[in-house]
Structures are given as C-alpha cells and as structure tokens.
Amino acid sequence: MMKTNVIMLFHSAAVAALLGASTTAPAASRDTISIVGSSTVYPFATVVAERFGRSTDFKSPKIESTGTGGGLKLFCSGVGANTPDVTNASRRIKKSEFDNCLSNGVDNVVEVLVGYDGIAIANSAKASQLTLSLRDVYLALAKDVPGKNGELIANPYSTWKDVNPQLPAVNIEVLGPPPTSGTRDAFVELAMAGGAKSNGDLEALYKLGADQESEIRTVMKKLGVSGAVYDAIAQSKGKAPKGKDVFKALAYAVREDGVYIEAGENDNLIVQKLEANPNAVGIFGYSFLEENGDKVQGSVVDGVAPSFESIASGNYPVSRPLYFYIKGAHVGKIPGIQEYAAEFTSNRAMGEDGYLTERGLIPLEDTERDAVREDIKTLRQLEM
Amino acid sequence: MNSNEDYRTTALIQASLRKRYARERRFRLYGMLAVLAGFVFLFLLLADIIIKGTPAFTQHYIKVTVDFDRDSLGLPQNFTSEDLARADYGAVIKRSLREMFPDVSIRAEKRRLYRLISIGAEYSLRDMVVADPALVGKKRNIWLLAHSEASSYLKGQVAAATEEAERKVKDVQMRWLNALREEGRTELRFNTTFFLAGDSREPELAGIKAALVGSLYTLLVTFCLAFPIGVMAAIYLEEFAPRNRLTDLIEININNLAAVPSIVFGLLGLAVFINFFELPRSAPLVGGIVLALMTLPTIIITSRAAIQAVPPSIHEAALGVGASKLQTILHHVLPVAMPGILTGSIIGMAQALGETAPLLMIGMVAFIMEVPAGVTDPATVLPVQIFLWADSPERGFTEKTSAAIMVLMAFLIMMNAAAVYLRRRFERK
Numbered sequence: 098m099m100k101t102n103v104i105m106l107f108h109s110a111a112v113a114a115l116l117g118a119s120t121t122a123p124a125a126s127r128d129t130i131s132i133v134g135s136s137t138v139y140p141f142a143t144v145v146a147e148r149f150g151r152s153t154d155f156k157s158p159k160i161e162s163t164g165t166g167g168g169l170k171l172f173c174s175g176v177g178a179n180t181p182d183v184t185n186a187s188r189r190i191k192k193s194e195f196d197n198c199l200s201n202g203v204d205n206v207v208e209v210l211v212g213y214d215g216i217a218i219a220n221s222a223k224a225s226q227l228t229l230s231l232r233d234v235y236l237a238l239a240k241d242v243p244g245k246n247g248e249l250i251a252n253p254y255s256t257w258k259d260v261n262p263q264l265p266a267v268n269i270e271v272l273g274p275p276p277t278s279g280t281r282d283a284f285v286e287l288a289m290a291g292g293a294k295s296n297g298d299l300e301a302l303y304k305l306g307a308d309q310e311s312e313i314r315t316v317m318k319k320l321g322v323s324g325a326v327y328d329a330i331a332q333s334k335g336k337a338p339k340g341k342d343v344f345k346a347l348a349y350a351v352r353e354d355g356v357y358i359e360a361g362e363n364d365n366l367i368v369q370k371l372e373a374n375p376n377a378v379g380i381f382g383y384s385f386l387e388e389n390g391d392k393v394q395g396s397v398v399d400g401v402a403p404s405f406e407s408i409a410s411g412n413y414p415v416s417r418p419l420y421f422y423i424k425g426a427h428v429g430k431i432p433g434i435q436e437y438a439a440e441f442t443s444n445r446a447m448g449e450d451g452y453l454t455e456r457g458l459i460p461l462e463d464t465e466r467d468a469v470r471e472d473i474k475t476l477r478q479l480e481m
Numbered sequence: 482m483n484s485n486e487d488y489r490t491t492a493l494i495q496a497s498l499r500k501r502y503a504r505e506r507r508f509r510l511y512g513m514l515a516v517l518a519g520f521v522f523l524f525l526l527l528a529d530i531i532i533k534g535t536p537a538f539t540q541h542y543i544k545v546t547v548d549f550d551r552d553s554l555g556l557p558q559n560f561t562s563e564d565l566a567r568a569d570y571g572a573v574i575k576r577s578l579r580e581m582f583p584d585v586s587i588r589a590e591k592r593r594l595y596r597l598i599s600i601g602a603e604y605s606l607r608d609m610v611v612a613d614p615a616l617v618g619k620k621r622n623i624w625l626l627a628h629s630e631a632s633s634y635l636k637g638q639v640a641a642a643t644e645e646a647e648r649k650v651k652d653v654q655m656r657w658l659n660a661l662r663e664e665g666r667t668e669l670r671f672n673t674t675f676f677l678a679g680d681s682r683e684p685e686l687a688g689i690k691a692a693l694v695g696s697l698y699t700l701l702v703t704f705c706l707a708f709p710i711g712v713m714a715a716i717y718l719e720e721f722a723p724r725n726r727l728t729d730l731i732e733i734n735i736n737n738l739a740a741v742p743s744i745v746f747g748l749l750g751l752a753v754f755i756n757f758f759e760l761p762r763s764a765p766l767v768g769g770i771v772l773a774l775m776t777l778p779t780i781i782i783t784s785r786a787a788i789q790a791v792p793p794s795i796h797e798a799a800l801g802v803g804a805s806k807l808q809t810i811l812h813h814v815l816p817v818a819m820p821g822i823l824t825g826s827i828i829g830m831a832q833a834l835g836e837t838a839p840l841l842m843i844g845m846v847a848f849i850m851e852v853p854a855g856v857t858d859p860a861t862v863l864p865v866q867i868f869l870w871a872d873s874p875e876r877g878f879t880e881k882t883s884a885a886i887m888v889l890m891a892f893l894i895m896m897n898a899a900a901v902y903l904r905r906r907f908e909r910k
Contacts, residue, residue, distance in 0.1 A: 128762070129858075143848040144682045145849060146848065148600075159859040161844055162848075179761060388874040390874075391649075
C-alpha cells in the first residue's frame with residue numbers, strides 16, 4: 098500500500114511534468130493587448146483598459162508599469178507576439194530611442210498625445226505651504242551650483258533658508274523618483290534646467306551651438322569646469338557637442354549627498370513618508386496630489402500653485418505631456434489595439450467630464466483631441 | 482586540617498553554585514523575553530492586518546428604483562440583443578438617482594450624487610436586461626453596488642468631524658447616505674466580488690480570483706518540475722553517485738544556489754525562457770519554471786537530508802534479503818524518507834508562493850483583469866496583487882490590500898497544514 102502510494106505520487110508528478118513540457122511551444126499570437134511603460138500613465142491606462150474590457154468583446158489589455166525608458170526599450174525590441182503592442186510614456190520618445198526602434202524593425206510607430214500632467218513639489222499638509230521659484234529648486238537640488246565667484250562648487254546648502262532667506266530654516270530633504278522614471282526626466286528638464294538658466298553663464302552656455310567650441314570652452318572656464326568634461330561629452334556623442342549638451346551635463350545632475358532621496362517608482366510611498374515627516378518635500382505626479390489632497394499640499398512654483406486649471410493652461414511651470422505609442426505592425430494582428438486607442442481618446446474618457454479627467458488627467462484642447470483621433474484612425478506614422 | 486579544607490571547598494562551591502544558578506535564571510529569562518518579543522511583533526502585525534482587512538469582506542448595496550426607460554437607454558423601437566448590450570445603462574442609473582433626489586440641480590452636486598453608485602452597477606444592469614429583455618420599459622427596485630467611498634462612509638470609516646475639504650465624502654453625500662439609510666435603502670452584504678472577480682481600478686469591483694488562479698497555475702508548474710527533478714537528484718546523489726571531487730563540487734554548488742537572491746532567477750528567466758525560447762511574457766508557465774529553479778536547491782537539500790536519516794539497518798536488511806538497489810530505494814528507503822521530503826518540498830513551495838522579485842523581470846507584475854484559463858495566459862500572483870493594490874492611489878484599496886494579505890496567509894497556512902497532515906499520515910504507516 099505504502100509503496101504503491103509513493104510510486105503513484107512519482108508517476109503523477111512525472112506525467113504532469115511531461116504535460117508541462119509539451120505545452121512549452123511558443124505562442125504564435127496573442128488575443129490580449131500587451132501594454133508597458135510609464136508609471137505616471139499607468140493609473141490612467143488601467144482605467145481605460147478596464148472599461149474597454151468590460152464594455153467590448155475584446156479581452157482587457159495587460160498593463161505593466163515599467164517606467165517610460167524601460168517601456169520604450171521593450172517596445173523597440175522588435176515586432177512579434179512577445180513584444181508589447183503599446184507603450185506609455187510621460188515624455189516624448191527620444192531620437193536615440195526612435196533610432197533603436199528603427200534598427201529593430203519597428204518602423205511604424207504611431208504617437209498619441211493623451212493629455213498633460215503636472216509634477217507637484219509637495220509637503221505634508223501639517224507644515225506650511227512652500228513658495229518656491231525654479232531657481233530655489235535648482236539651488237537646493239543640483240549637484241554643483243554657482244559659488245560666490247561664479248565658479249561651480251559642490252552644493253553647500255543644507256537648509257531652505259540658505260537657498261533663499263525667505264524660506265523656512267528647515268533642512269532640505271527631498272523624496273523623488275529614480276533616474277529610470279519619466280517623472281525624474283521631466284523634473285530635471287523643466288524645474289532644474291529652468292532654475293539653472295537664472296544663472297547668466299549657464300544660460301549663455303545653453304544657447305551656444307556646436308560650431309562655437311572656443312566660446313563653450315571659455316564659458317566652461319568661467320564656471321570652473323575642466324575642459325575634460327567637454328572632451329568626454331564629445332567622445333560619447335561622437336561629434337562636437339552643443340552648448341546645450343554641456344549645460345545638460347552640468348545642470349541636470351542631482352545631488353548625491355543624501356539630500357535627494359530616491360524613493361522608487363512608488364508615489365504612494367512618498368505620500369506616506371511626507372505625512373510622517375513634515376520637514377520633507379516630495380516630487381510626484383499631480384494625480385497623486387489630487388487623490389491625497391487631505392494629506393499633502395503642492396508648493397507654489399514661480400507664483401503658480403499646481404491645480405487642474407493652471408496645468409491645463411500651461412501656467413504651472415513644471416508640467417509635461419503624456420503619450421502612448423502604438424506599434425503599427427501589430428494593428429490587425431493583435432485584436433483591439435485601434436479600438437483601445439479610440440476608447441482612450443473618446444469623449445467619455447478624456448472629455449471635460451471624462452472618467453480620466455475625474456482622476457486627474459489634464460485633458461487636451463478640442464482641436465488637439467480631434468487631431469489625435471485622426472492620427473489613430475489613419476495610423477499616422479511618427480517621423481523624427 | 483582536612484575537615485577545615487573540606488569546609489572551605491564546600492563554601493566555595495556553594496558561593497559559585499549560587500552564581501551559576503543566577504546565571505542560568507538570567508539566561509532563561511532572556512530566552513523568554515526573546516520569545517515574548519517575537520510574539521508581540523507577530524501579534525501587532527496580525528492585529529493590524531486583520532483590523533484593516535476585515536471591512537473589505539463586506540460592502541454596501543443601495544436600493545435604487547430603476548426606470549428601464551427605452552429613451553434613456555437610447556434604444557431604437559425594435560431593438561436587438563446587440564442593442565441591449567450597447568445601451569446606455571449609466572444614463573438610466575443617473576436618471577433614477579435624480580428622481581430619488583429631485584432637489585439636486587447644480588452640476589457639481591449631480592456629479593457627487595452619481596458617485597454614490599459604483600460604475601460596476603452599469604454592467605450588472607446590462608447583464609440583467611440582456612438576460613431578460615422584457616425589463617425594458619418597466620420600473621424595478623434594484624440593489625446596486627455602492628461606490629467604495631460611499632461604502633466606507635456607511636461603514637463608519639469617515640470621521641464627520643474632519644474638515645470637508647479633507648474628506649473624499651462630502652457633507653451633501655453624507656446627508657443623502659443618511660437619508661437612504663433611514664429609508665432602509667442601504668444594506669451591508671458579504672463581498673462575493675472579492676473572491677469571484679479579477680483586478681479592477683475601482684476598489685469595490687476589485688477581486689482576488691485572477692491572482693489566486695494565477696498563483697495556483699504557477700505553483701502547479703513549479704511543483705511538477707521541482708518535485709520530480711529535486712527528488713530524483715537527491716536519490717541519485719545519495720544512493721548512486723560515487724564520492725569524489727566532482728560530486729563534492731556539485732554539492733557545494735547546490736548549497737550555494739540555495740542562497741542566490743531570487744531576483745537573479747528572474748533575470749535568468751527573462752534571458753533564457755522569454756528572450757531565447759520565446760515563451761510568452763507574463764505567463765504562469767515561465768513564472769513556474771523560474772520559481773522551480775529557485776526551489777530546486779531547497780528540495781534537493783531537504784530530500785537528501787531525509788534520505789540520509791533513513792536508518793542504515795533498513796537499507797542493509799533489504800539488500801541482505803536480496804532486493805535490488807532500485808527495490809531497496811523504492812520499497813524501503815523512500816517511504817521512510819517521504820515525510821521529510823514532503824515537508825521540505827511544501828516549505829519550498831510556500832516560499833515560492835510569496836515570491837515577487839523574480840516575477841517582476843518576466844512581466845508578471847502587471848494589471849490583469851482576466852482570470853487566466855491556462856498556464857500560457859497572462860497572469861499575476863497573490864503577492865504581486867498585494868503590491869499593486871498597496872501602490873494604487875485610491876483609498877479603498879488600503880483595506881483590499883490587508884484582505885489580500887489575509888487570503889495569502891490562509892493559503893500559506895493551508896499548505897503548511899498539508900505538510901503536517903502528510904507527514905503524520907506517512908509516519909503512522
């Protein structure tokens with residue numbers, strides 16, 4: 098009895114293993130749309146996916162939150178059932194990423210602009226609201242800032258009061274997204290770069306072209322930056338860099354001395370930490386500010402507080418467009434891609450009273466929306 | 482002199498004895514404190530999860546007099562079942578709510594009124610009408626699922642004392658809900674959706690079933706691969722393999738493999754199974770294979786220990802009466818070793834059940850609504866579901882997160898109970 102039991106157990110396990118092995122043939126096609134990409138677009142895309150799955154005969158799409166960069170990497174890895182059909186992005190696709198797509202045979206990419214998102218610089222509702230300028234943000238968070246004699250020095254500021262005497266004397270402690278995040282890309286591009294341009298030398302550098310090497314080197318000398326930086330950028334680019342490239346290398350670097358804390362892609366976690374620590378400041382998408390308006394408050398940036406209206410009108414300085422990209426080659430092969438995109442851009446989703454608008458997406462203007470719908474209908478190919 | 486010395490020795494011993502006893506008492510006290518500290522932490526953790534999670538197992542329904550008016554539904558004169566599936570049930574619910582509260586006229590207030598009922602009510606009305614087209618044109622009292630915010634107010638989770646701006650449920654909504662409650666139009670029911678539905682972005686519609694089934698499929702694949710391979714490897718290494726440098730090396734490597742961080746197996750799964758063998762992304766098949774690799778060392782090590790623990794007398798007696806090596810192993814060694822092997826395997830499986838890191842790499846951390854129908858369908862697993870809910874901005878997911886943790890723990894306790902039961906059964910024989 099006992100031995101037959103054991104033998105039976107073995108047999109059944111072995112048979113099951115064989116069965117498992119026999120079904121390992123690669124799946125040629127899918128009937129579920131596969132979506133990857135930005136964690137900022139994820140909360141909107143999942144709502145659309147759910148409504149789409151419930152109200153149509155298509156299966157609801159599968160959505161992974163990989164971050165904008167990670168999503169575009171997967172998206173551009175090739176054409177076929179085991180590559181994603183759609184990727185969400187909280188910034189526009191970069192030229193280098195588009196080239197990567199092309200080199201992997203992903204040549205028919207359709208770009209869909211879905212709306213705007215503000216990046217909130219927020220603190221606990223228990224603390225007093227901060228009034229910041231982009232310059233304050235830059236000085237508080239840049240790795241190197243202009244010192245007394247105009248040369249760049251390692252960031253010496255430890256309290257907000259050091260940065261700007263009108264700000265409170267609390268230690269600078271900022272929780273923000275890691276470099277893989279689209280939120281971080283947009284933040285450095287909009288807030289840090291905006292603030293850095295308040296410095297005359299850096300702004301002059303930003304405007305110099307690729308053919309003005311000697312001028313670039315002069316400004317760099319003024320800023321106390323070694324010429325080796327220029328050579329390194331030239332080498333990595335493979336051609337003479339523009340002043341803008343050097344500017345990026347100098348202004349986009351976030352301090353690494355523990356003042357800026359990378360809090361992962363989990364925006365909820367940042368909100369929780371802000372609630373526990375009234376001195377800390379957090380950086381995250383506007384939709385999380387709206388959902389947690391009772392726990393955290395957005396800071397006023399350059400005189401404008403983050404609100405639905407100020408972001409939609411473009412007055413709030415730290416706002417960015419949200420996109421998704423469709424792999425044209427998969428349309429017609431994987432069912433429902435165009436219908437999903439149509440649902441995303443429909444009036445009941447992103448109209449004035451749409452369900453995405455209710456969740457904090459800042460909608461497009463009517464004319465923009467019509468253009469986007471037309472692009473989806475005709476699958477207009479993105480060119481860069 | 483002799484007696485004097487004796488006396489001194491006794492005194493010395495007695496003095497040191499007291500010290501030794503005191504030391505022992507202290508040691509025992511530390512031990513008890515350690516156990517107590519462990520219990521306190523465990524208790525706090527469990528109490529927190531259970532207190533937070535219990536409300537998730539019930540949710541409110543609101544009785545609404547629904548008027549299935551053909552115009553509101555947007556149906557043509559002679560409608561087909563296809564028209565019925567596409568009709569505007571949201572408009573019907575909105576109209577019915579407005580009729581119940583006729584004094585609401587401001588647009589913003591209307592929107593607040595509509596937010597009392599879950600979006601899922603539209604789909605349940607659709608299913609009702611499609612099943613029974615005769616409902617069109619009639620009025621019915623129907624219990625509709627409440628929005629998670631309304632439900633959380635009715636459950637008493639919203640403190641009315643907090644400032645209105647800081648609450649999701651506004652004063653006017655509280656008034657409506659109180660009125661409904663007084664009329665007996667609200668009801669607290671057991672939340673079957675939580676066990677029968679897949680994931681959703683609406684807390685009141687979100688369920689654990691897709692993740693539960695995903696976990697089952699993943700563990701099935703893991704077990705079917707890891708158990709036979711692990712036990713065979715253990716038998717071969719214990720009973721057949723010669724003792725030499727090579728087997729020593731293999732043994733050291735297996736032990737090291739057991740200590741490799743699980744994310745590494747995820748990277749391996751991505752590189753080998755998805756990129757090279759082109760198996761589908763996000764599928765329990767790949768997840769199961771990856772977790773099988775992760776649990777293999779555990780199973781091999783525990784199985785070897787169990788086989789080693791079989792008394793040599795059994796082994797030698799069997800060989801002595803003329804049994805072959807295979808017969809000895811299958812008839813005598815394995816049955817005795819089975820309880821140990823099973824315990825080790827189930828503990829390995831329990832570890833696999835709680836794993837998320839390797840699944841991140843192979844795309845199983847995703848928003849998936851559909852319940853998977855096989856091992857190649859996109860799926861997610863219980864711990865991933867917990868992670869995703871913890872990460873959602875909607876407040877209603879806080880209680881769902883704790884409830885999902887309770888389900889996961891129930892699953893784990895069941896697996897451990899199975900291990901205990903199987904061991905008892907085999908040992909009795």
